[in-house]
Amino acid sequence: MADQMSSMMDYEYHDYEDEYTPLDGSGDRRKTFKKKKLSSSSKKTSRLPPPSETTYRGKNYGPNSYKERGCCACLCRCFSCWTLIIILAMLWTTWLTLWLTTTYLLGPSTPSSSTPGAGGGDGDGSDGGGLGGTDGVAYMVKVPYEIASKTGAFCLDGSPPAYYIRMGEHSGTDAWILHLPDGQWCYNATNCYQRSLTPLGSSSNIPEVIPTPGLLSSDPQVNPDFYNWNMVQFHYCDGASFSSNSPYELSISDDSVIYQRGSAVLESIINILLNKTSFGEAKRIIFSGTGSGGIGVFYQADRVKSLLPPTATYHALADSAFYTDSVNRSAYVHIRIQFQRLFNLHHMLESLDSDCTQTKVLAEPGSGWKCMFPEYATKYIQTPLFIANSKYDPWSIWNILSMRCYPQDCPELSPLMERFGADVSSKIQAAGMPDADGFFVTSCYTGDLIGQGWDQVSLEGTDVMVRDAFSTWYLRRTSEEGGEQKRSGDRERAVNSTVSTPANVVASEEGLNVTVTVPPTLPKDYRFIDCASSMMCNSQCNWSRDLFKLVADRLQAMDDFYIPVNH
Structure with a gap:
């Protein structure tokens, strides 16, 4: 099986001819593209953003197309x-x-909603945005092209931004979750152009409806504390964690360009929500993200706060995104080099925390890229922050450690993997988080802790799940700040004290009874760390070969940038 997986995984993605050169303190440098000289008769004008959603990349799907004229002629x-x-x-x-x-x-054939804008599926953001209700899904809304073009807020292909929304109800009508989904990165110009032809780089062909698991779930049994909140998931289409920030169009060929505007995309969606929904009256806001969206939370948490109503309590939740500045299994600084390339390719300097970048650049000219790593950037974040992460996050094991075999098939590498897990855990604890911040660190081989793992992943020997750790931390923080009322006195006492045995608490809201299990032995500082005796110390974790292969197949299908020989 190891040989089979090795042969399947041993390949290398090389396409660095059109990258930015690493920043060395002398400014932004870009290799010049060589273009064939065109005669005056064949010279093409530079392509501007398309005037409508039906003409992206020069295609015309209007009523005058050749095929339609041919059909009419045939019928005549x-x-x-x-x-x-x-x-x-x-x-x-x-x-x-x-x-x-x-x-x-x-x-109407579907249940109506009293929420403004609840009558349509594919909205344009002008009517309040999307559908309401608590049916477990969220509905797509596109930012009008005219609004996006004013600030150049485009996806990679030049299409306007989009988001998915589900409106809250009852006590959750003034509470909002803003979520950045995972989607990897693109690592050079050609790779970004290829991505622009897919939903990860465009809004022109994305689903009308998406499911909402975990923290975004509307099921009170799965998500007892946030199930009735307004939920917004941003469509990820810039290839750089909503942090690309280039004012220029990047030419790929004589008639193809891409736009690196993730920072503008993020801001444009927030402005639409403020102007077209009740988001401007929000009293509680959680800014969350998973994977490449989670690292976007590290980058953008404070900037997003500056755009929000000052009356709202605001917290951030970064999931499966604490990517470390570590060497791979060959002792090579592989991930550092890739982050440097990303930093320059996507013009990320202005999107990162200015205090962090200025400090790093003053200490070492050209080192602003270090603020891409959470271990360096976290201490500069002013927003109350909770981190959910695995010591053995699959993306990190695959791309940072460069280990791509099932552990039992390469036992000689298991010590490397255990040391990597210990390194991740220690760096999270040493990241300079204020005492009031919290984290949940599991030893399971898993990612997406606030999605599928929300009510599934727990610490060894306890009932403490991800949702319990975050909810108790969040409710304590908002209690101290006076920003949220608790559901019941029992729940409040559980949050503000340490309990030694499990207790069931019934919370009643609008006639709905919800049973909440309070986990045992909640630490006073709300920093949860799983066992560390061995790589597979948590008996509740799934380390099966089937899971490893499933994850490996998924990671292999994603954009890749380096794979060493063997395993």
Whole structure:
């Protein structure tokens, strides 16, 4: 199996000819693209952002396309043109009659909502944004192109930003979760162009509806503390954790460009929410993210806070994103070099914390890229922060440690993996977080802790799950700040004291009874660390070969940038 997985995984992605050169203190440098000289008759004008969503990349899907003209000509050969016009008019009249009857006489076919903007699926952001309700899904809304173009807030392909929204209800109507999803990065210009042809670089062909698991769930049994909150998931389409910040179009060929505007995309969506929904009246806001979205939380937490209503309590939750500045299994500073390339390619200097970058650059010219690593950047974050992370995060094991074999198939590498896990744990503890911040560090081979792992991953020998650790930390912080009322006195006492045995608490809200299990032995500082005796010390973790292969297949299918020989 090891040989099979090794042969399947041993490849290397090389396409560095069109990258930025590493920043060395002398400013931004970009290798010049060589273009063929065009004659005056064939010279092309530079492509500007498309005027509508139907003409991205120069394609025209309008009614005058060749195929439609061909169909009409063919029909006209079979029938007289007047006959054809009459038939089409009758069909259109029939359809319009049925539509009017269904819409205005029979009523909508789906449950309506009293929330503004709750009547449409693919909104344009001008009516309050998306559908309401608590049906466990969120609905897509696109930022109008005219608004996006004012600030140049484009996805990689030039399409406007988008987001998914589910409106809250009852006590959650003034509470919001803003979530940045995972989606990896693109590592050079060609790689970013390839991504721009997919939903990870465009909003032109994305799902109308997405599920909302974990922290975003509307199920009170899964998510008892936040199930009825407003939920917004930003569509990830810049390839740089919503932190690319180039004012220029990056040419890929004579007629293709990409836009690196993740920072503007993030701001444009927040502005739409402030202007078109009740978000401006929010009293509680959680800014969360997973994976590449989670590291975006490290980068953008304070900046997002500056855009929000000053009356709202604001907290950040970074999941599976504490990527460390560590050497790989060959003692090579591989991830550091990749982060330097990303930093320059995506013009990230202005998107990172200015206190951090200025400090690093003063100490060592050209070292602003260090603020991409949470271990250096965390102490500069002013926002109350909670970190959820695994010592053996699959992406980190795969791409930082460069270990790509099932541990039992390469036992000689297991000590390296255990040392890596201990290094991650120690760096989180030493990251300079204020005493009031918290974290949950598991020893399971898992990512997406606030998604699928929200009510599944727990610490060895306890019932403490990710949701319990974060919820108790969050409720304590908001209690101290006077920003949130508790659901019950029992829940409040559990948050503000250490309990030694599990206790079931029933919270009643709007006639809905929710049973909440308070985990045992909650530490007073709300910093949860799993066992450390061995790599597989938590008996509740899944270290099966099937899981490892499933994760390996998923990671291999993603954008990759380096794989060493063997394993």
